[in-house]
Amino acid sequence: MxxxxxxxxxxxxxxxxxxxxxxxxxxxxxxxxxxxxxxxLAARTLAACSEDNGCFLSRSEAGDLNLTSAPLIGTPKALPLATELNLRNLRSGQLPVSGLGDGGSFTEVVQEEDQSLSRLLVAIVTGEMRQCVLVLVFDSSFEGSGSLKQLVALPNPKQLVKVAGPVDFEKVLWSSFSCRGYVFLLSDVTPLLTFADFGDYAWDYDGRYLIIGSSKSELQALSSTKKGRKTESLAGVVKYPQRGVWGIYCNQIVWAEGVQRLTTWQGSKFTTTTPLYPDLLNDLHGTSLTVVTFPWEPSVIYKESKKDGTQVRYGRDIGVVETLAKVMNFTLTYTEPPEGELWGNKLEDGSWTGLFGFLERGDADIGVGNTFVSNVNGRLDVVEFSSPYDADVSCFLGTRPPPLPRWQRILYPFQLSTWVAFLVGLLLSGPVLCFLARVWDVRNEEHSSFKSLLNASLYTLGLHLREPQAYLPSRRSTQVFVSFLWMYTIIIITGYCSNLTAFLTVARQPPSIDTVKQLYASGLNVAGLGYFFGKALQLSSNQYLRGLAERYEVHTRYEDIWTEVRRGTAVNLESRKTLQYLVTTQLTSRGVTPMRIIKECFSPHEIGVTVQRGSPLRRKFDTWVLRMVEAGLIEHWFLDSLRIAKKDAMENQKNDNTKTGDGKEDTTEGEEVEQVAVAGVRSRSINLDHMQGIFFVLFLGYVASGLIFAGEVVMGRKHAGGDPGFD
Incomplete structure (x- = not known):
């Protein structure tokens, strides 16, 4: 037409x-x-497509066709070219060609692979992430794809994030209180690799990850990044050359590098029933993990072996990590921070020294050494802590004031008010008895000795001293008075004598510092190792503790702290159990110590195993640490450490002591100090040093009687005209 x-x-x-x-x-x-x-192009690159490689057809941005090869795992030796198509590259090229061999049209291949991938993703999500919040991260190549649409249609709560570069991954919500699954559909995983290798933040180490669109080599590169090597549940899907066949790989984290194949997806099902997110930490296959620690009694104690002279470690924290190594099947390699760094300090550039520095840099996997579960100085920015296995408080250690003079011990059974009442009663008893004996004695019934004030006073003094008296009162009034006086003296003297023995054998300490307020008023400095306790004082709500923070002194060696504490110019601030250990094993001689722990403590804290930030070990450690606590192993290791250390200290002290000829320690009576040990007071015979108070009273009696005797001699000479004789 x-x-x-x-x-x-x-x-x-x-x-x-x-x-x-x-x-x-x-x-x-x-x-x-x-x-x-x-x-x-196929002929040109066929030589590169060996039996282990697949050939991927794609179109470039300029419209040119590209045929490339990449490693394939588990592929048969002879495969049609049409089935060796990489879905990622095909989707980006959208090639409208046909006649690609016996496999059918290009469009049919793409649709078939997309449908197979969709079924695979739905199977993984419904089987492994059914209760999880889904985070779907995709790029422009997968936008609008059937795979993405199938995932969006699932009932899980979800977040969709489209990415084009590494910065876009910051849009993802990387934390959740529940299970969280992350599905990445990316034609180019390079932005993800860049993001995963930058820092430890913006990543959910407890989440489940599924990577789509990558090759095995790219998955291995992801597992080697800073975030990838700490992510336990990391899986990837790799396209095999056959139609509808995909390989599933998982991360190997701690005990091996790279990824390993778990199972294969063919058409609409898995070839095996292997879990896609296995527990990789139940058995670490003897992997060597590095533990950074340092001597810190009683948590970590170093001791030289008597058998071969090698250095062995024991203590509460060593018991924890060695038990973890046994139940999780890994070996321990110990290392130490440089001398004086201990836990470490935060530098101006944000990095850390010491134990935390080793974990921050990845030089160690585990850190122990009485580490407090705390965020002081920003610790949680570089490390994480396991569930706590012990608790403690921060206390002050100071010098014990010297005991009161021994001669005063006869006065200790009564307080000052009791002594005043006792003396008043003693002074009044004699005059009252004399008054009752003299008044209205018209018949001269009462003994004449009671009518003398001096004799009546000596009579009542004898009653107070439990001395039997030769005369008894005759009148009813004096008899009633003396009867009550007997009851009074029996009770008060019995109470005095029952306490006298204890006070004679045990030294009485003068009033000492027991509260933070008293410590602040004393003007003493506070000495501690590192900056941790200084920060704890500054952050306290107690005004006196904040005041002590201004007098806090930072030290790197305990010997320097002890020098100041013994001098009486400072107190040591440390955890209570550490101070108890030091007092028991190193600051005690023959059962007595010049040091004491101030009663009022502050800042209760918990103690846990330290690991790298984001380390997958933390979750598994939590489980086993709680079992150790429930079994009572923590307290057992602590008490065992005290017992061994105390035994070693006694042996060392015994070897260092000067010996006499018969092998006994050369001690004098003045060196017989009070045997106040940790377990209680050991019974000792009462020696002259204990009884010096009563001999002091006897000496005063000699002096007083001598003075009175001298006075009588003088007065007698005056009355006798110089005759020194006595009638």
């Missing part, structure tokens, strides 16, 4: 026919060129 309408004559129709035939010829040439290009 067109020809009839526009070209009525023959030449015109011939021209139109020529144009149409020319266009058809050009189209056929174009199609032939396209097919030949594919065949040429």
């Amino acid at each position: 067109l020809q009839k309408k526009f070209c009525e004559d023959g030449p015109c129709r011939a021209a139109v026919r020529s144009v149409i035939l020319g266009a058809m010829a050009d189209y056929l040439v174009s199609v032939r060129t396209t097919v030949l290009s594919v065949v040429f």
